[in-house]
Amino acid sequence: MAYDDQNIFAKILRGEIPCDKVYEDEYVLAFNDLYPKAPVHILVIPKGAYVSLADFGAQASADEVSGFFKAVAKIAAEHDLVEAGFRSIANTGVNGGQEVPHFHLHLLGGRAIGPMVSTA
Numbered sequence: 001m002a003y004d005d006q007n008i009f010a011k012i013l014r015g016e017i018p019c020d021k022v023y024e025d026e027y028v029l030a031f032n033d034l035y036p037k038a039p040v041h042i043l044v045i046p047k048g049a050y051v052s053l054a055d056f057g058a059q060a061s062a063d064e065v066s067g068f069f070k071a072v073a074k075i076a077a078e079h080d081l082v083e084a085g086f087r088s089i090a091n092t093g094v095n096g097g098q099e100v101p102h103f104h105l106h107l108l109g110g111r112a113i114g115p116m117v118s119t120a
Contacts, residue, residue, distance in 0.1 A: 039110025
């Protein structure tokens, strides 16, 4: 699948749409989710044009991959999620429930999150 540079996260990265930024470095932008599913619900997106986790893993440079996951760890620590625990989710493709075609990781915490997936 080709990257669509008109997706909402691409527009946020270009500054065309505002976000409630909580962290930014050379590799990632992280911001609070508009529709949080937990007391802490942060979206972490790479600055590169990657459709999904599979695309990111296959195409990103070692520096981008390392920078992304180091940023995730830093953000989790800065929001006091590490000790009590948190969930990180990267939905991929239609069956995975991905809604925006730009790789992103959801960080959820601040309470017990519950079962991994619905049995429905």
